Amino acid sequence: MNPEHISNQSTFLRKIRTALGQPAANGRNFYDLFSGARIESSVLLNRIKSRSAVDRKLLLDRLIHEGNPLNLKVVPVPTAADTAQAIAELARDRSPEWSDARSLVAWRHPLIDSLNLSERLKSQGIPVYMPDPDLADPGLFRLRAQTALIGVTSADYCIAESASLVLKTRPGQPRMVSLLPSIHVAVITEDRMIESLKECYALVKWGPDAEKEGLTCCMTLISGPSKTADIEAVMVHGAHGPREMIIYVISGA
């Protein structure tokens, strides 16, 4: 920080303190003022941890119900193989938008890897591209993403009350995969289901991985395909992002 910057900040904050009638911070400290939620959060975390298969099934039903008016398709599938089959059919049936040929981009993620998409789609002549682990040519992957028909991601959580996927950003899991292709497909296991945004924030802030990772540099909530109603209030899907979105929930049953 340069000195000019520091002086801007202190002048700015001094003006606010004067406006508040608080010539100094007066012992007001952020953590004393605003850290009361730990107990409620631990209740939430326990509730999430102790959720039974039946509870999760109810959350899944709620997700399907909430996704419906958002044009967000939620498809429960028994196994990874069924998911791969469904994605292959989707790639066959939909027409490409940004290129003449069909192609997929996908995250590097254990669950996505387990679908064996490259293998599965080879017979259809549809390539599946993943980000290069050592980022040798990042421009190339972006080019792949911007011409792809389908982008395949997983998600950290899936919130039932608002039908929202929660995606953190990590190496090998770029944001553009859920953004640039015409169709966004997310694959999750049923144990990723949570009830509310409140639960999501409790996990991010107090959960087992919170210390290590937190929000990451970008955490995105996605609740359905891209949409706009800016022309005479007529709802149109596919404003900038994907025009179609499907979540496959692997139940493992």
Add this chain to the structure above:
Amino acid sequence: MQPYIDEARKAISNFVLQAALANLQDRLGKGAAAAYLNLPEGPELRLKAHDLRMQAINNLDVLLETLAVQVEKNGGRVIFAEDAKAAVGACREIARKHGVRAVVKGKSMVTEEIGLNASLIADGIEVTETDLGEYIVQLAAEHPSHIIAPAIHKTRNEIGTLFAEKLGIPYGNDPPTLTWAARKALREKFLAADMGITGCNLACAETGHIAILSNEGNIRMATTLPSVHVAIMGMERVAATLEDHDVLLRLLSRGAAGQKMAGYVSHISGPRRPGHSDGSENYYLIILDNGRSRILADERFREILCCIRCGACLNVCPVYAKIGGHAYGSTYCGPVGAVVTPLLTGVNRSRDLCLGETLCGACREACPVHIDIPRMLLELRSMLADGDASWQVRRNSLLEKAGWMIWSWMMQDRRRYELGARLMKRIFP
């Protein structure tokens, strides 16, 4: 202020606009009311949200200091800008430093407030608004007329003609076709841009992230593809904790569009990390005062800083329903604009805005954080009636004031009252 009356008259005689405004209110106004009812905590959550916002505003210095520390810890840069000039200057400086040639913008009221686009364009930078409504308004060289539906005043036929002229596509007036034409044109802009500029719906002090909401995905594009991201926020748009975000983001989505959650919510806490292949490499957060600390200093108006700019009050206001957004003659329209605009730009100058509202209270009932807008409209009117040195407000009319003073003096005594009544009978038999 003649423009207010002229623009209002123009809007009232525009039947197409009247229908559009009625439709907007019917959809969004009722949608928000229904969405508050489906809150698990019930509509009373808005009262809790009001308390959260007031507590944040009352400790704004502490929150902003914490926010700045966290953003810098996450690798971003924070710039405190005391006025529009400083904010625009900082933005131009950043653009120069990174050799920026093309900017894509997400919808941001605050950049309208500081007149950012014109300055960047003057520096030879191409600036593209990417929210579809904002894009339409920019192509037509107009101003937004609604906080979340900027092109509500334009018909599909007008947009069809505009796109045929500016995008070189055959004329059509079908909303999906027009939307997809813009999708194609704007995608090229996103892919070519080297800087994204966005607003900030709500920052979070404890984590140092900013939350930005959209339904179209343009904000995600502008924060994912260009190598520089500049976010600009009014200094009041900060909440303390993630728990507060939970409450406020659910209310914001409901107030704005009757949604349980906006289609996309980006929590941006810094530039990309090592090993990441997208997201900005340089991230700046500009925090703007521009007259807000003056509002903060006045207990009568501090409450308006709780506003999270969802536009819910526009969607229920009987005055906005008739005169539309342009009559307000400023960035902020509707009931919230009728309070904020006079306070930011001069109470005398914008006096018609607060005099024009009805005080019916619909805005207060629609507000997701339950701001008492009618109370502040009355405060402004009282300032206009009596003058106010601290805001450099001249009395509206000395004659009117004298008339009311005489009236009140007469009403306070029976003999004076009867004398007055007899006198009046004599004058107006």
